[in-house]
Amino acid sequence: MIPAVPAFAALTGPLPKLGVVVLAGLVATALLAGDRRRRALAMAGTLVLAPVLLLSAIWNSPQLGIVHRHPLSVVVLVVVALAALAAAARWLAPRFQLVAPLAVLALPFRVPIQAAAVTSNLLVPLYLVVAAGTLAWLLAAWRERGGPGPQAYESPGWARWVERLLALFVVLYAVQAIYSSDFERALQNMVFFYAPFTMLYVLLRSVRWTREMIRNGLLVIVSLALVFAVIAYVEYATKTIILNPKLVVTNDLHTYFTVNSVFFDPDIFGRFLALVMILLAVLLIYARPAREQLATVVVLAALWVALVLTLSRSSLGALLVGLGVLAALRWRPTRALYIALAVVLIGAVAVAASPRTFGLNQGVNGASSGRGGLISGGIALFGERPVWGYGSGSFETEYRRHHRATATSLTASHTIPVTVAAEQGVIGELAYIALVLAAVICLTRGARGDPPRSALAAAFVALVFHTMLYADFLEDPVTWALLGIGVALAVAGGGAPGEEAGPARPPVAERRTARA
Numbered sequence: 001m002i003p004a005v006p007a008f009a010a011l012t013g014p015l016p017k018l019g020v021v022v023l024a025g026l027v028a029t030a031l032l033a034g035d036r037r038r039r040a041l042a043m044a045g046t047l048v049l050a051p052v053l054l055l056s057a058i059w060n061s062p063q064l065g066i067v068h069r070h071p072l073s074v075v076v077l078v079v080v081a082l083a084a085l086a087a088a089a090r091w092l093a094p095r096f097q098l099v100a101p102l103a104v105l106a107l108p109f110r111v112p113i114q115a116a117a118v119t120s121n122l123l124v125p126l127y128l129v130v131a132a133g134t135l136a137w138l139l140a141a142w143r144e145r146g147g148p149g150p151q152a153y154e155s156p157g158w159a160r161w162v163e164r165l166l167a168l169f170v171v172l173y174a175v176q177a178i179y180s181s182d183f184e185r186a187l188q189n190m191v192f193f194y195a196p197f198t199m200l201y202v203l204l205r206s207v208r209w210t211r212e213m214i215r216n217g218l219l220v221i222v223s224l225a226l227v228f229a230v231i232a233y234v235e236y237a238t239k240t241i242i243l244n245p246k247l248v249v250t251n252d253l254h255t256y257f258t259v260n261s262v263f264f265d266p267d268i269f270g271r272f273l274a275l276v277m278i279l280l281a282v283l284l285i286y287a288r289p290a291r292e293q294l295a296t297v298v299v300l301a302a303l304w305v306a307l308v309l310t311l312s313r314s315s316l317g318a319l320l321v322g323l324g325v326l327a328a329l330r331w332r333p334t335r336a337l338y339i340a341l342a343v344v345l346i347g348a349v350a351v352a353a354s355p356r357t358f359g360l361n362q363g364v365n366g367a368s369s370g371r372g373g374l375i376s377g378g379i380a381l382f383g384e385r386p387v388w389g390y391g392s393g394s395f396e397t398e399y400r401r402h403h404r405a406t407a408t409s410l411t412a413s414h415t416i417p418v419t420v421a422a423e424q425g426v427i428g429e430l431a432y433i434a435l436v437l438a439a440v441i442c443l444t445r446g447a448r449g450d451p452p453r454s455a456l457a458a459a460f461v462a463l464v465f466h467t468m469l470y471a472d473f474l475e476d477p478v479t480w481a482l483l484g485i486g487v488a489l490a491v492a493g494g495g496a497p498g499e500e501a502g503p504a505r506p507p508v509a510e511r512r513t514a515r516a
Contacts, residue, residue: 180391
């Protein structure tokens with residue numbers, strides 16, 4: 001073994017827990033630092049510390065057997081990879097605006113990777129974009145370059161509160177990981193989700209969001225959705241699942257057939273489709289050329305069919321919630337409320353007329369695919385430790401221990417507030433609720449009459465609704481992307497590809513400089 005390798009193996013005992021807290025501190029600094037150099041140092045520290053902590057967690061696992069057997073070869077590969085990443089960052093630095101479409105393009109793609117005896121579907125393409133983009137940000141910040149590089153920004157008002165509460169939640173998560181019964185899961189969440197997604201937020205927050213940038217981002221995400229929809233059609237026509245062997249077994253056991261396209265879960269695929277449809281639907285409620293609206297209707301119809309094929313009831317509900325928010329931001333909220341009540345009434349009549357169709361003949365737990373039991377079990381865990389909970393990342397372990405669960409699926413809460421309550425108690429729950437409220441206020445305040453801001457606000461509310469019925473809030477990069485872009489537009493005053501919106505205002509820092 002090379003001399004540097006034992007240093008990673010030595011990171012056992014209390015050191016990884018201390019490292020997670022330090023990583024959270026760096027993440028918080030990257031979110032809150034007013035000085036550009038301090039933010040740059042925090043981002044650089046995050047890039048270094050996160051992989052070190054990951055290595056400490058999986059050092060003795062079979063997945064790193066090749067490192068122990070061929071350390072020199074691995075070091076060479078790492079050096080080559082770092083050199084390629086540095087070259088990409090150097091190319092990207094003077095073209096920093098490309099970070100946004102590249103990040104949007106990489107958002108949906110996951111790669112199965114095994115770490116610490118657990119197979120995780122990781123966003124490897126997004127991690128590469130975030131790493132290269134962060135290095136490009138650091139290069140531009142250190143040289144204090146202007147022009148097309150990342151803009152220095154301030155976050156006044158509710159935008160500042162969003163970032164404060166993001167930082168608070170991440171720090172609380174790290175501190176409460178110290179006493180968790182599943183520290184490895186908490187560490188992985190910090191390394192795979194919170195740390196890189198914070199960098200994603202900072203990158204998208206630093207982009208100069210022009211009308212052309214917004215239009216290009218929408219074009220990229222809609223194009224991806226159409227490609228994924230076509231794959232779903234092929235799956236349904238051939239009764240073949242590309243990914244997720246568990247879904248293959250499920251389809252074999254039922255008369256219906258569920259598709260998941262390139263995603264590993266039909267509900268995640270459904271969430272993606274629902275959010276894209278919300279972003280696209282904004283073009284129908286504002287004045288746009290007839291040809292553009294006709295094309296929008298055709299695309300929405302194609303995505304709707306794919307969404308139905310996922311059989312994701314949570315995604316269909318999220319779509320309705322998002323469309324309701326869009327309508328409330330476009331017209332009078334009371335009109336949107338009346339329409340929503342009519343839809344709910346029609347749905348209630350349909351359920352009452354044919355409860356078997358909706359699975360209600362199996363009871364609440366059967367109709368929700370076992371999620372009712374998970375919710376009640378999570379509430380019971382919260383009742384046992386209401387203040388501080390069982391620790392970050394511990395829901396699955398504690399649920400199995402308390403309820404003697406043996407099933408390999410449905411071992412996570414699928415209801416984010418319940419998961420937070422069970423793992424982090426009232427302390428974490430209050431931070432979570434405050435974050436959601438601050439984000440909704442920030443994204444919706446002043447969004448009326450502004451198509452892109454309305455679309456982002458509606459998509460965020462729909463995503464929050466979906467997390468009430470499924471899973472993944474801050475573990476989903478889409479949450480951070482919506483917040484990063486939405487906060488940037490809220491601070492800048494908007495900028496829209498529509499007639500009703502006025503031109504984008506310059507960032508706060510630039511406006512103050514101009515006044516001076």
